[in-house]
Amino acid sequence: MPRDARRQALPGQAELQKGGAGKRYEYREGAADEIPLQLDQGTWIRRVKCDETRPQCLKCQTSRRICDGYLPDESFIPRRQLAATVRNLSTIGPVSRALLSPNATAPPALTPLSRTPSPSRQDPHLFDVFRHHTAPSTVSFLPSDFWNVKLLQLAHNEPAIWHATVAVGALHRRLDLLDSPDESGALKRRAESHYVKALSLAKNLDTAPKLLSLSLALMASSNLLGRLKESQVHILAGLRTARELRAGDETFDMAILKRMISRMDLQAMTFSDSLCPYPFPEALKLREPDHMSTESRQPIQSYEQATSGLNELLKRSMILDEVFSIENQDEQTFLESLGALLRDTRDWESNMSRFESRLTPNSVTQTPALSVRLYHTFMRLLLRATMFGPEVRWDALLAYYERINTLAQELAQRRRGLGKRWLSLELGIVVPLFFAAHRCRHHAVRRRALALLQQFNCQEGMWENASAVAAVKVIIAAEEGCEVDDIDGTIPPYSPQSATGLDKELSVPWEAWAGNNLELPGRSTWGTTVPIAEENRVKMILTVTDFDKRTAQLKLLMSSTDPDMPFGGVRDTVVHY
Template sequence: MSSVNGSFAAAPVPVPSTATSATTSDDAAKPKRGRTSKPKVKTGCNNCKQRRIKCDEKRPSCSNCIRSKKICTGYPPPARSARPFEEIRIAPKPLSAAPATTSTATTTPPPIREPVQLPPRRIVKYQKRLATPPQTPKTPSVPDAPLMLYRPSVNLPIDGSEALYFQLFREHTANELSGFFDSVFWSRTVMQECHSETAIRHAVVALGALYRTLEKSCESPPGSPSADFDPIDNAYQHWEMAVKQYSHACNALVSVNSADTRAHRTRLMASVLLACFDSFIGDHKQAIVQIQNGLGLLEQVRAERRRAFLPKPEEPVEEELIQMFTRLAIQAKSYDMAFHFPQPYVIRLTTPPKADPGSPSSEVASPVSIHQNPIPERFASIKEARLAWDTLCERIFRFTETMFAHAQTGVMGILPEELRQYGSRFKHDIGAWSVAFDHILATRTAPGVSSQEKAAIAVLKMFQIMGQILFLMTFSDSEMQFDSFTAHFKAIVDLALEVVGDEERRAAAKRCPDPRFCRHQDRHERDHFGGGHEYYAARHLKPSFSADLGIVPPLFVVATKCRNSLIRDQAIQLLKSSSRREGMWDSELTARIALWIKDIEEEPDMPTPGQSPVQSQSRPTTSGSMARPSVGSIDFGDRALGPGGNARWDDSRRESQVAAALFVRQQINQPQQPKIIPAEKRVMVRAVEFDLRERYALVQLGTRGLRNGTLDLKTRVTKITW
């Protein structure tokens, strides 16, 4: 008999001797039951593992430790080899008590836990921490310190439970949200606004709680007790706080006085923060709606200023807020161009000829500032180069959007050839930007350049290369034309290697200072970089989120459009190992889509009817290289065979051996060229419907250059889950 939880066995009941003698003969007649064969379990808390007893692995303390009145010191993390690489997930919402493999894992309420009694010393320490207001962070002294954060006063109208998340946002989250580039918006403007605007303050606390959720969700296992266990420091508690504060921010926006001149600025800033929150949790549709609302409000405020006939066409809000909306619009537009969302989740930078009044994007116009400077001969700083690229990229998007609206081709993502001359100026501007940026690109490895600045330079160059490829291919209806950009694809991968490699080395030095005791070296993955680049597997990097774009979109372009197998594999490996979400771009989703496209395009050719598999393999390759000779393809010619049918076999065998030796010698002297994927096997993404919270994607592939409504014989549809 066992207890309710099956952990305790009932004590044996004394049996009288008479009863024992009466049952001895019956017991002897029964065959002894063999020991049940069960797999050996190596998990359990540290105490149970030392005592070599079975642990029920209850949290916060196992039953054995409670019964023996011992302090449960926690559970050791499993080996990295025991956790498949694909299990690294970015979605910050923690799993509840239900198993992770069930569909209700994200909807089941958290289990009811008994209250945990803290020692009196811990209670006093915890109460003191809640009563203490957030302190001003110290200025970092390391050379790679980010832009100094704004230091708000300690008299913010904020309670103790919110103060911890506000401090986390101020010290850590603001820098993470800015990505690879310094941002005055995150480090100063948002912090200042928290003093006077309740909606902004709640949104900041929500993002701080969301980052804490991500940190606790990445533990192994999540919520594992330790020597300084805190009953409120678990992923689900942080998640509840994040959702609660998000709701408070939305309610506070409703109560904002619309007659106040500051109301528009508050709503615009809140749209940015809430869009980041929605992107963080994987709700890209709601994030797009937030961006649409912000762009619509920005255009409305601009129209009001134009109607006021002001002497100077000044912007209604500061330039940095305009820049944030420009980047959010570029981000959402690139997301739509890659995955082809349906209405109304489409960002429009220009008013369509026939606007749908029911679409939230009908009144949206360009967010770019009215003050645009020409591209100089040399950029003075990385900030100037970034602003110039954002402006140029937004202009290109508006051009293509306008041309697609008036073009009658009906072909997805392809402009008519006669419009090429209208877009020739953008080709010149992209080249001019690259020339002006070359001297900054060359200085990224110079002494004194911080790691953040080095990464920002590399990422910005990746943007430029990606933009050049995609814009030039806007006028091409053949996937074969992407082969002319192989060198560009290689440059993107090389730059991404620098970024991920530097991040991995810093993370390894922080998490595992002594490599001899590193627990992150057991993951067996295929290395696509030729050996000697173990840090590119990014074993020490934790899942991360930034509000700005980085390496994911350029690597996705390489992984889906580059048909050089080695370069494509490298891009996919970097996406898989990076484990990051940049705005709405998720590295796990893009890696899995690219893997499926690669499998389709590189699947082996099936033999034609009446042809043996050996004959199919002996055909010349599409690259024109010599096929490897095999026994099944030896040609005996018209020579008559001798007795037994093998008189000429020795001669033929010697000829085949000579041919094989010549083939090997040719391969050593001149390596085989990469196999060219024919046009009939190449596909493109036609549509993707996905949910990052539920971790699935419905992907549809098809033919490039096919008119809408035409039967597509290369249509492939699949559901990807992770």
């Protein structure tokens, strides 16, 4: 075993004391992995040969030994010296903890191995941050067995995936220390080190599930690091691996991974930096044709599967808009694609109705059901407004914005227990709220969306609520002719009365969405409110984000009343968040 991977596996100190002189610890005869070690005359312990799995040796776990962890790279304790140290310990407990105890006898000086920096003692802790905080907070919005089960299982066996998860854990911890530049900077450097190490070890992965899992973990790391170009490389690599998968390799686990790739791909589509736009041409080459995609038409067995089908519909909607707007697709082809999208959306809604009819009534009030409804409302809002036309077309959809606000408030309230600042590696409430605050020009409804964005401190993949709030305030100031500092969203405290609105939203049956006369239970009206003039509305936002400096350069492209001109004026500004 190489010296830099040496690991000591000894029984706890209490176990040694219990044995006493003259007692020999038994070990399985003929087991090549177990090496007897004599501490003194008549006292034997058993060492388990390390399998070099980080952060915990699997052989230690299966043999029910208490593992003492990896020694630092720059140090090495010979076996006899370690035995002498253990024999002289005055602290009861596992040796690794006993050696760190302030009451323990100081161990002999360690022999330096090299001048290379040692792995931080924080690494196991950072892995635990991912395991106990990052993964649970991510799956709290939409259920998934990937982040909190499949990825963790692979991390125990694959060093590349372990380093990638430690990088994410370090970046999660860094979010809590942004007010401490030295500590947050050190954690970022630590994360970058593990990120690079994971990349260098990727060549050792020999199966498609491992490669896809690493791509997903690296996507999450690069998103939090602000390396959008690298994130796109990982996305394309994941899409390519999923596309090249042979039919015989399509296992249950692979189906989960392909759905997760699709979810992360949607996240990248929603956040497109001007210096690093989403690679639509490359991604389209790796997609199945719409008529071959069956995800949205399959019978639904779980909310995770429902989410995957809905995500696929959202992606098709965004791709259709991109192809028609940028590549000048002919109108007939566009209308055929739009018709197919609408039919598949109705099929998905019918499948959702049949799926939930088999559940208990209480199930539709749970977080997964609300999350699906939030993004379904977002999807239907896009389809109802159509993909082209003047900005005033959004004014007729007040009830959709109110529904987004109601569902988002309920979901955010349920996440309060995750801490003052939560992190999700996937999309959550920020994107629908940002979209509602941008497109809704109703004074009260828009500010309710803004208030919800301000109220809950969170980061969801590439999206951070603070940057979204800063951008929304700039948009409102440009459209309403006011100062950014004068804009504030107010929202009443969360109360049981909010559930009344939620009950009304949940009462809308899935089949009703396919009709032309759908009336959502909205309460707001325009009344005597004077709409914002078309030329004063922000039609598109171009963004260049500096994640380290927490600034964003915004270019607001205003709408135009001239049918031959897609945009009116342009306004430039810089926001700090």
